[in-house]
Amino acid sequence: MFLEAIELKNYRNYEKVEVSFSNGINIFLGENAQGKTNLMESLYVLAMSRSHRTTNDKELIRWQADFAKISGRVQKKNSSFPLEIVLSKKGKKARFNHLEQKKLSDYIGHLNVILFAPEDLSLVKGSPSVRRKFLDMEMGQMSGIYLHHLVQYQKILKQRNHYLKQIKQGRKVDEVFLDILTEQLSLEGAEVLKERYRFTKRLETWARPIHSEISSHKEELTIHYQSSVSVQSETDKDQLFTDLINNFKKIKKREREQGTTLAGPHRDDMLFYVNEKNVQTYGSQGQQRTTALSIKLAEIDLMKEMTGEYPLLLLDDVLSELDDERQTHLLKAIQNKVQTFLTTTSLSGIKHKLIDVPKIFRITDGQVEMESE
């Protein structure tokens, strides 16, 4: 899929701009603090209806303005349609084909993006919550059903946590009601688990050859989904449900003492191993970087496999961070198939000679100017 053009109104430091993109590689060139990341972020928001940098939508509205608007035109194999996000103090509206989509799961998925920023190293180095968020955001784009189960799971989790907290504070326990909350949570939890496990395995399948090649065949990558219950390819949903329920029986006393839900997908993790050693603990900087890059590149292929279309690739400040070999590998992987957007403060740090006809935009204080085509 391609993003043909975008229009921003009162978005961050952009008052009003219209930009048409190339289907190949688009370079946002500019000094620091001119609006390169803001422009990238707007593409991400158009796809996901939320920012990757903040959970507070108000920050996205230009100072002193009442609303911000992002509109774009997307082109797919058989169709072309407008998308629009309007943010105001009252909330946000998401429109697909001019029609407002009340449910997020109806909006997300029309435009797919993969973002790679320096912070993505935390995918390998950071806390488990970073990896869970990664799974949820990426899978949510590909599967409306996953998003639905995840939202249900989170709703029930909130109710169950409230109830456990009340019990901890001395409320009389209605055992029947607590059982039902536990069953409902396990039912949705089993769905979430099964899908996450499947996704992790597919991601591994695509990431292994990429990692092997970037490391000149010296490293072997494996990915492991870690959960309170054991999951294998052949484990079915009913089995997962039963295992989750049994596990809750085991930790019953502790949950009541602590007043919160202690197991389930919201506590799981995804672990990366290189040559059978955990990269998070034992990996060198270079190995961690290679792992993060392999995962992101694998996602491009995985997204194509699951949705039939390549996503947009957003590279914020990462190309210049990669050494020549990794840069070359990345460019080889995306050239002529994935519409790419990348930011940089100078062209000298990147192997732009490797890129066939990039479209270069100069970003200066919220203005966008085309430099060459």
Add this chain to the structure above:
Amino acid sequence: MHYPEPISQLMDSFMKLPGIGEKTASRLAFYTINMREEDVTSFAKALISVKRDLQYCSICGNITENDPCDICEDKRRDRSTIIVVEHPKEVISLEKMNDFKGLYHVLHGVLSPIEGTGPEDINIPTLIKRLQDEEVKEVILATNATAEGEATAMYLSRLIKPAGIKVTRLAHGLSVGSDIEYADEMTLLKAVEGRREI
């Protein structure tokens, strides 16, 4: 700017209604000044009457002018089947179908720890009492398909089933007359799930 006292009082009242902010309230208040006297009087009377003349039925919890309500009092209705709903307006929708000839029970809410609503806070005790006293053979649970609606239905099912009463769940999902081809995956999934006994 200051509004004259009667206007600001009327605006305050309008703003107590859901979805009405200051702008709309002021528009409605100024509109009221130019309304015909008898329209205003009957509006005021209707407002008072809806509060004073309506009460909750002591048997089923539905809103009614007389207690017990007309449905509970109607001797031609099938007393062996009860549909359980969340709110009175759902009774009205179901009655419009003109198909169901049994009785109702209105919970006035769903179980939700976040909102502090437990089984004692909605009309569950009165339902259990009804089932003990009357000859009920089937209870149809028609709470909404939200997480809380499902939890409430499952909870009731677990309380009622041991008494040997048949418990069914109203199927959610496909609306009557909608074409399967046009329903999205999730709706279909829900409709299929809706078949199960709980």
